[in-house]
Every structure is written in structure tokens, then in C-alpha cells.
Amino acid sequence: MRGSRRMLSATFAAALGSLVLAIPGTTPAYAATGVSLPLYQLADMKVDGSHQKIFLSMPAGADGRVVVSDYDGKSTWLSGLPGAGGLALSPDEQTLYVAARDIDTIVAYDTATLAETARYHVGDGIAPWGVAVAGGKLWFGYGSGGDLGSVDIGAAEPVVALGLDSSLDFGAELVASPADPNVLVVGTGDPNRNTLTVYDVSSGSPVMTKRRVLSGTEMNGLRDIDVTPDGRSIVTAALISPGYRAFRLDDLSDVATHAAPAPASPVAVAAGPDGTVAGATQNTSADVPDVSVYAPQASAPLTSVEVGAATQTPVVRGLAWAPDGSRLFAVTNESGVMGLRFHSLPVTTPVQTTLDLVAPATSRKGRTLTLTGTLSPGIAPGTTVTVTRHDAADPEGVSLGSVPVAADGTFTATDTPAKPGEVRYVVTYGGDRWHTASSAEATVEITRS
Incomplete structure (x- = not known):
């Protein structure tokens, strides 16, 4: 083969940092300090679930390489990739494509053996960077001015x-x-002009179906992008943004903003196999979590964690899910320290929810009373809770219906008891893939006057 690879002798499985992500509201817990990688830059990161390998590219001129780590921490690297940038996996995860910008070439490797299988020279001075496989072709962004190209990898002569x-x-x-x-x-x-573009490539040529241009005040400095497994949403991380924004793929309208912890800056985003969104921020404060995990469309996080020491911070595009959703892989750097660190973060969902309910101690019969409450954490839009009234006439309870939960987890319900006596209200949340069920109750004494 024309490429070469060297084995990294150290096995870091025993030192692999791991943590079940902490529930918001507690002090952010620390993952272990992580494990040193033979990288000092990161361009891209991909996970091959079929072979349980993580691929991480480093441009670094002539020293460009792709580090390959398994889930347990053993690593090797693929060398001979000057300017290694974007990575792409074939749909069957049998082939890895690496854009080697400095040699104007995209290199293919067998993901099982790590043997080089092909080289596609795309033209002198083309400098390919981002890559993806779609419509049976390999697509790549290139050039100092920016353009789109393709390689027909299915043809007898590409x-x-x-x-x-x-x-x-x-x-x-x-x-x-x-x-x-x-x-x-x-x-x-581009500063002050970020774009999202969707193409239909079924014909072999890119047909633009939708483009959205975002002003600098909407979103500035796009750093990372992903598509949810159901193909309905695009999630983004940008330098200037209130959080990790989600857009409908079909029309690029706003879906949600997963709020990032202030004042940190989003640097990476990844959509999990069940639609769970993970985001990483650049910060060196122990009081600001590095990685947060969100239910689809939820503003507040389900869980969050401080990765490594407070002096470590996630890097751009340094976040990826295991395809089974069992863990997150994160890459961090540390000011004044040469080299990046790798972290494996087991994720446990659903998370435990809490319902709080507040009601007046007394109220008169025939008068409308108000119940207020809060459901947390990380509740998505469209969530509801059910309210049941228990009194002498209906000791088993009568349903008062469902009430919506706001984006901040609050809800309000009203009732007008017709008879005096003790009334007990029970509010119930049924739970979902990301949250456990929970309930709360309050008692109100209804008086005659």
C-alpha cells in the first residue's frame, strides 16, 4: 500500500476517562483528565460503530495524520496525509475517506484493516477539505475561495x-x-455571513433545494454541523450564537435552540442515534460545564459535565456519539500544553425528573383556584402533564385533563371546586425516552365562604 502507519505503543485503556453525566442543578462533575493523543490539532472526528473505532484527523502540514482509537483506548495512526482534514465514512462503514489538502488528494482506507484502498487526486492546487458520501459519490469542499466538487467512486474509472x-x-x-x-x-x-445549503444529489449533480443565509446577528462563525438520524433537523455550533441551533432540513426554518451555558462559546455539536443532541463549549471555568446533552428541541440540558480539569476545554468539532448512544467521545486541549486529550463519557438516560406543585392552602367553593408547578430537567416543547382532582365525591379521582409545560418547565392549571372539604390534586408526568415519569400532589381546604 502507498500509505504507511505506525503503532503507538502505549495502551491507555486503563486510564480512559469516564463519567456518567451529572444532572443539571448539581455542581458540574469532573470526568477523569483523559488520555493524551498523538495530535496537537483536530480537523475532524468520526466514529465507526461496526468496528468500534474513532478516527481523528490532524492537518499539521507534512506531519498530517489520522489517529485511530478503539473504544477501550488502544490507538494507532495513519501517516502520509499532509494537511489531513475532513473525514467521511461510507454508509456501510467499511471505508474511511480522508481529505489530504496539501497533496490535493482524498485517500480511502479499509476501516477493518486500516489498509489504504484508493487515492483520488482531485487536481493540482484544489486543496480538498470537507468530505461526505451521498448519492453514490464522494463530495468535497475545496479551494481558498470555496467551491464544491465530487468524485464518482462507483465508476470503473473514477x-x-x-x-x-x-x-x-x-x-x-x-x-x-x-x-x-x-x-x-x-x-x-464566513464572518457575518453563515449559510446552510441542502442539495438533492440523486441525479449525480447537486441540485440546491434550499439555502438559508444567516446574518452575523443570527449566527456567526459556524464551527460544527450535524444531521439528526431521522433526517429532519440540522444542528449547529457557532462562535456567536445563543446555543446549539436546530433547523428543519426541508425548509431550514428554526426548530429550537439548545441553550449553551453562558458565557461559553459553542465549538462542537453531535446528534445521537435517538435524536439526543450533545454540545461542547470552549471555556476554562470550573463553574461552566463543557459538555451538555439535550432532548430533541429542549432548551435546557438533560445532563452536563465538566470534562477534565478546569484548565481543559473542548476543541472545535471534538465531539461524537457512539452509534449505539451509550457514550460520547470528546477531545480537549489545555493552555500551554502540547497535545490533545481524549475522553470517553458514558451517558445514562432516561434522567430522573422532578415535579414541584404549589397550591393555595385554602380556597372558597365556587371560586377558581390556580395550581402552578415546575417539571425538570430538559423538557422539550409539546410536553404535557395531567391533573387529577380527588375529593369526597370522587375519592378515586377525576381527570382535569392535560396542561402544557412551557420551555422553562413551568405549568399552570385551574379548577373551580363546587363543594367544601379537602381536595387533593395530583399532577403526573408520564415520561419519555429521555425522562423518567414523576408526580407531585398538593391539598387544598375548600371552605363554604
């Missing part, structure tokens, strides 16, 4: 096509939809 969309910028991020093999999403992060 054909390179260039100049397919010159409106992109250098460093455009490419990602294919997990739900539709013919959908390609591209994000650009």
Missing part, C-alpha cells in the same frame, strides 16, 4: 467534477443525511 457551487467558502462543512442517501448538507462560516 471521475472528478469541479466547480459545482462556487458560492461556498474555504473550510465548508459537509454532512450527508443518515435518513436519505441522496441528501447533502453544507454549512459555511
Whole structure:
């Protein structure tokens, strides 16, 4: 084979940092300090669930490489990849594609053996960067000005096509939809003009179906992008943004903003296999969690964690899920320290929810009384709780229906008891994939006057 690889002698399985993510409201817990990687830059990160391998690329000029780690911490690296940038896995996870910018080539490897299987030279001075596989072709962003190209990897003689969309910028991020093999999403992060573009590539050529241009006040400095497994949403991390924003893939309208902890800056985002969204922020404060996990469309996090010591911070695009959703992989750096660190973060869901209910101690018959409460943590839009009234006339309870829960977890219900006596109200949340069920109750004494 034309590529080469060297074995990293150290096995760091025993030292692999791990932590069940902490419930919000508690002091952010620390994951172990992590394990040193033979990298000092990170361009991209992909996880191969079929072979339980994590691929991490480092540009670094002539020293460009892709580090390969298994879930237990044994690592090797693929060398001979100057300017190693974007990574892509084939849909069957049997092939890894690496954009080697400095040699104008995309290199393919067998993910099982790590043997090089092909090299696609895309043209002198083209400098490919972001890559993705969609519609049976390999797509790549390239050039200092930004453009889109493709390689027909299914052809007997692979054909390179260039100049397919010159409106992109250098460093455009490419990602294919997990739900539709013919959908390609591209994000650009030029200052004050970020774009999201969706292409239909079923014909072999990119047909733009939707583009959204975001002003600098909406979102600035796109750093990472992913598509949810159901293919319905695009999630993003940007330098200037209130959080990890989600957009509908079909029309690029706003879906939700997963709030990032202030004043940290989002640097990485990843969509889990069940739609759970993980986001990482750049910060060196022990009081601000590095990684947060959100239920789909929820503003507040389900869980959060401080990764490593307070002096460590996640890096751009340094976050990825294991395909079974059992853990997150994160990459951090530390000021003044050469080299990056790898963390494995087991994730336990559903999380325990808490319901609080407040009611007046007394109220008169025939008068409307108000119940207020809070459900936490990380509740998504559309969540409801059910309210039941228990009194002398209906000791087994009568349903007062469901009431919506606001984005901040609060809810309000009203009732107008017709008879005096003790009334007990029970509020119940049924739970979902990300939350356990919970309930709360309050008693009100209804008086005659």
C-alpha cells in the first residue's frame, strides 16, 4: 500500500476517562483528565460503530495524520496525509475517506484493516477539505475561495467534477443525511455571513433545494454541523450564537435552540442515534460545564459535565456519539500544553425528573383556584402533564385533563371546586425516552365562604 502507519505503543485503556453525566442543578462533575493523543490539532472526528473505532484527523502540514482509537483506548495512526482534514465514512462503514489538502488528494482506507484502498487526486492546487458520501459519490469542499466538487467512486474509472457551487467558502462543512442517501448538507462560516445549503444529489449533480443565509446577528462563525438520524433537523455550533441551533432540513426554518451555558462559546455539536443532541463549549471555568446533552428541541440540558480539569476545554468539532448512544467521545486541549486529550463519557438516560406543585392552602367553593408547578430537567416543547382532582365525591379521582409545560418547565392549571372539604390534586408526568415519569400532589381546604 502507498500509505504507511505506525503503532503507538502505549495502551491507555486503563486510564480512559469516564463519567456518567451529572444532572443539571448539581455542581458540574469532573470526568477523569483523559488520555493524551498523538495530535496537537483536530480537523475532524468520526466514529465507526461496526468496528468500534474513532478516527481523528490532524492537518499539521507534512506531519498530517489520522489517529485511530478503539473504544477501550488502544490507538494507532495513519501517516502520509499532509494537511489531513475532513473525514467521511461510507454508509456501510467499511471505508474511511480522508481529505489530504496539501497533496490535493482524498485517500480511502479499509476501516477493518486500516489498509489504504484508493487515492483520488482531485487536481493540482484544489486543496480538498470537507468530505461526505451521498448519492453514490464522494463530495468535497475545496479551494481558498470555496467551491464544491465530487468524485464518482462507483465508476470503473473514477471521475472528478469541479466547480459545482462556487458560492461556498474555504473550510465548508459537509454532512450527508443518515435518513436519505441522496441528501447533502453544507454549512459555511464566513464572518457575518453563515449559510446552510441542502442539495438533492440523486441525479449525480447537486441540485440546491434550499439555502438559508444567516446574518452575523443570527449566527456567526459556524464551527460544527450535524444531521439528526431521522433526517429532519440540522444542528449547529457557532462562535456567536445563543446555543446549539436546530433547523428543519426541508425548509431550514428554526426548530429550537439548545441553550449553551453562558458565557461559553459553542465549538462542537453531535446528534445521537435517538435524536439526543450533545454540545461542547470552549471555556476554562470550573463553574461552566463543557459538555451538555439535550432532548430533541429542549432548551435546557438533560445532563452536563465538566470534562477534565478546569484548565481543559473542548476543541472545535471534538465531539461524537457512539452509534449505539451509550457514550460520547470528546477531545480537549489545555493552555500551554502540547497535545490533545481524549475522553470517553458514558451517558445514562432516561434522567430522573422532578415535579414541584404549589397550591393555595385554602380556597372558597365556587371560586377558581390556580395550581402552578415546575417539571425538570430538559423538557422539550409539546410536553404535557395531567391533573387529577380527588375529593369526597370522587375519592378515586377525576381527570382535569392535560396542561402544557412551557420551555422553562413551568405549568399552570385551574379548577373551580363546587363543594367544601379537602381536595387533593395530583399532577403526573408520564415520561419519555429521555425522562423518567414523576408526580407531585398538593391539598387544598375548600371552605363554604
